[in-house]
Amino acid sequence: MREVAVLGIGQTKIDEQWEKSLRELAGEAVLAAMLDAGITRADALYVGNMMSGSANHQQHLGTYIADWVGIKNAEALHIEDACSSGAAAFRSAVMAVASGAVDVAIAAGVEKMTDSPGSEITAELATAADQDWEASQGLSFVALNALIMRRYMYEYKWERDHFAGFSINAHANGAHNPFARFQEPISEAQYRKAPMIAEPINLLDASPMGDGAAAAVLVPAEMLRRGNGRKVIRVVGSAAATDTIAIHHRKDPLWLSAAEKSARQAYSQAQIEPKDIDLFEAHDAFTIMAALSLEACGFAERGQGPRLAMEGEIRPNGRIPIATRGGLKARGHPVGATGMYQIVEVVQQLRGEAGATQVEGARYGMAQNIGGSGSNIITHILMCE
Amino acid sequence: MENPRHWRIRKQRYALVGEVCPHCEAKIFPPRDVCPNCGGEAKTQFNFSGKGTVFSFTVMNDAPAGYEKNLPYAVALVKLEEGPIVTAQLTDLGDQPVQIGMPVEMVTRRIRDDGDEKGIIVYGYKFRPAMSSAQ
Ligand SMILES: [Zn+2]
Numbered sequence: 137m138r139e140v141a142v143l144g145i146g147q148t149k150i151d152e153q154w155e156k157s158l159r160e161l162a163g164e165a166v167l168a169a170m171l172d173a174g175i176t177r178a179d180a181l182y183v184g185n186m187m188s189g190s191a192n193h194q195q196h197l198g199t200y201i202a203d204w205v206g207i208k209n210a211e212a213l214h215i216e217d218a219c220s221s222g223a224a225a226f227r228s229a230v231m232a233v234a235s236g237a238v239d240v241a242i243a244a245g246v247e248k249m250t251d252s253p254g255s256e257i258t259a260e261l262a263t264a265a266d267q268d269w270e271a272s273q274g275l276s277f278v279a280l281n282a283l284i285m286r287r288y289m290y291e292y293k294w295e296r297d298h299f300a301g302f303s304i305n306a307h308a309n310g311a312h313n314p315f316a317r318f319q320e321p322i323s324e325a326q327y328r329k330a331p332m333i334a335e336p337i338n339l340l341d342a343s344p345m346g347d348g349a350a351a352a353v354l355v356p357a358e359m360l361r362r363g364n365g366r367k368v369i370r371v372v373g374s375a376a377a378t379d380t381i382a383i384h385h386r387k388d389p390l391w392l393s394a395a396e397k398s399a400r401q402a403y404s405q406a407q408i409e410p411k412d413i414d415l416f417e418a419h420d421a422f423t424i425m426a427a428l429s430l431e432a433c434g435f436a437e438r439g440q441g442p443r444l445a446m447e448g449e450i451r452p453n454g455r456i457p458i459a460t461r462g463g464l465k466a467r468g469h470p471v472g473a474t475g476m477y478q479i480v481e482v483v484q485q486l487r488g489e490a491g492a493t494q495v496e497g498a499r500y501g502m503a504q505n506i507g508g509s510g511s512n513i514i515t516h517i518l519m520c521e
Numbered sequence: 522m523e524n525p526r527h528w529r530i531r532k533q534r535y536a537l538v539g540e541v542c543p544h545c546e547a548k549i550f551p552p553r554d555v556c557p558n559c560g561g562e563a564k565t566q567f568n569f570s571g572k573g574t575v576f577s578f579t580v581m582n583d584a585p586a587g588y589e590k591n592l593p594y595a596v597a598l599v600k601l602e603e604g605p606i607v608t609a610q611l612t613d614l615g616d617q618p619v620q621i622g623m624p625v626e627m628v629t630r631r632i633r634d635d636g637d638e639k640g641i642i643v644y645g646y647k648f649r650p651a652m653s654s655a656q
Contacts, residue, residue: 259585268530269551270608272643274581274588274632275596282579283598283608290577290621334579384598384606385557389577 137234139357140371142518144173145480150317150348150468152250158192159204162246165349165476166205169242173353179238181205181212184225184245186472187260188214191252201244211238218264219421220507221245222350222475223376223514229354230374230516239356245476246349257345261471264508266382278342278422280383280509282334285424288390289336292439296336299423300327301445302458303340303465306420309452310462312492315477317346317468341423343464350476352483357521369486373402373502373517381511390439394513395432395504402515403434406500410434413517414498415457415485417478419506420464429504430456433515452493460485460493475505479516486520527643534645535629539605541567548603571627572651573601578611578619587633595619599648613649624651 146168148161156164162183170176183197194200198212217224222245229243249257262271265280288294304324310316322340330340360368377397383389403409410433418433420426427441435456436444449455461467461481464474482501484490504515530551532538539550544561548569556563578597581588588594595611597619611619612630625648633643 255584255586255589258583259587262585268526271585272527272633273596273609273645274584274591274594275608276581276583276585278583279579279581279596283577283596286579287577287598287621333583334581337579380557382608384608389598389606 138236140230140233140354141357141360142352142369142371142479142483143355143360144169144171144175144353145351145483146170146172147315147350147477147480148348149315150346150470153347154250156347158188158194158246158248159200161248161347161349162201162244163204165246165351166201166242166244169351169353170205175240175353178207178210178240178242178353180229180232180241181207181210182215182225182228182241182243183213184215184217184221184223184243184472184475185247186216186218186221186264188248190260191257192248197246201246207242216472217512218507219419219471220475220505220512220514221472222477223479223503223505223516224475226352226476226479226516227374227376227514230371233354233356241354242351243354243476244349244351245473247470247472248347249345249470250347269384270382276334278337279334281422281424282337284383284389284509285336285422288424288427291390294442297328298442298446299341299427300324301442301448301450302420302423302426303327305445305450306459306463306465309460309493310466313461313467316462316466317344318462318466337422343421343469346468346470348468348470348473348477350473350480352476352479367487368521369483370519370521371516372406372519373515375401375405376512376514377401378512379510381508383509390428392428392432392510392513394510395429395506395515398513398515399433399504402502402517406517406519408500408517413456413500413502415460415482415495415501417460417481417501417503418458418463419474419504420459421469421506425506426458428510429506430458433502433504452495457495460490460495475503475514478503478505479518482518486518523641527641537569537571537627537646539567539569541565548605550601550605550607570602573599573625573648575619575621575623575625576600576606577621587635590634597648599625610647611649612647617650625649626651
């Protein structure tokens with residue numbers, strides 16, 4: 137297997153982008169990544185997206201986006217893996233370059249959510265769950281996470297307020313990210329007063345949806361070592377694992393076993409331990425998911441994730457910084473694009489381009505993208521040589 | 522287009538028909554023919570009692586398309602007496618606050634109404650506070 141490096145990155149602001157179509161968003165991110173990489177052609181394009189078939193009545197996104205950005209005759213695929221579609225596209229590109237089959241690969245993630253009305257988007261998001269035995273009972277995706285959070289609070293004796301630190305940290309960091317959906321800090325009082333969506337999850341526990349796209353260009357690392365004066369950002373860990381699609385089938389619904397397995401594999405590939413990770417772009421779609429991710433990846437004891445937020449250890453200067461550019465909570469969660477935003481943000485950190493929320497001396501960055509309610513989890517570790 | 526999909530699982534929706542594993546005796550719901558506990562083949566029918574307790578719950582204030590008429594409604598993970606957990610709505614709660622551990626029992630109720638457009642009305646299991654415990 138060849139060593140793989142990230143040569144270029146691109147992203148759009150996450151927002152209600154009424155003026156921009158699905159392909160315009162994807163095109164903006166892909167072209168920005170190609171410009172950043174200094175390339176005009178590519179061998180392959182992998183597009184991560186969850187719901188363009190229902191939300192935009194457009195499938196076949198590999199061809200659709202390759203055509204739009206003008207990479208003529210390139211191999212192109214549309215990859216769907218619910219909310220982890222973005223990381224799945226990135227992993228496909230990594231494997232293609234590592235195998236030697238492809239020299240220049242582009243991974244992109246895009247989601248255009250505002251073309252569909254709210255209640256339909258809620259139903260479409262729930263298609264990531266088990267349709268016959270979860271979603272068809274009338275549950276939304278938020279409700280599934282609320283079931284996990286309620287039980288977690290009951291078993292480990294946490295109060296709602298103990299989760300505030302996750303949201304406060306994300307918004308504080310998002311305030312410095314021009315691509316973030318929300319760029320204002322929030323206070324603990326605001327968190328306490330936020331309206332309830334599905335108890336115990338309130339509006340400030342949940343990530344906002346939005347339209348957005350992010351992309352990266354991948355090449356063999358040896359190509360960069362020939363010297364262009366740039367830092368070489370290498371993919372040193374890439375692993376994916378699954379769990380049951382329905383929460384009710386898990387032996388322990390409060391443990392992200394797919395996060396544990398994929399993180400362990402990625403650590404082993406990178407030949408490092410959790411303590412070597414300088415920053416972690418976790419999948420904080422809900423504050424409870426941030427807590428569970430920290431536990432499963434070895435940063436906190438079982439049931440003790442909220443403690444890291446309460447003690448400020450997740451801030452950019454803490455022991456394990458998360459959501460350093462706002463996370464899903466403040467940057468936004470355009471579902472199929474999220475995994476690629478995480479990669480782009482890790483690259484920014486490793487390049488030293490993260491501005492006010494830069495993690496000093498960051499060398500190893502981890503990104504973890506969760507599909508469904510913990511059902512399909514993809515972990516990447518990037519390193520600055 | 523959705524009719525066959527609901528019709529196919531009517532035994533589960535109306536009567537909680539599942540399976541029991543002949544190898545390890547695990548009770549399985551919904552049926553899946555391969556035991557999630559031991560991996561052996563499990564095709565023996567088993568009828569669940571419909572009794573269980575609330576493992577976790579929440580209240581929907583915003584519903585997915587097709588469920589708006591029921592708002593607001595409580596949903597739960599219900600741990601059945603025989604072992605498995607099912608995801609379902611709670612019903613007939615009255616003023617009773619829901620709590621983790623509360624005994625519940627299965628009833629058949631209307632789950633979803635697509636209105637005049639498609640005309641499908643889906644019935645299935647929900648859980649109400651157990652009568653015996655309420656007495
Ligand atoms: Zn068995």
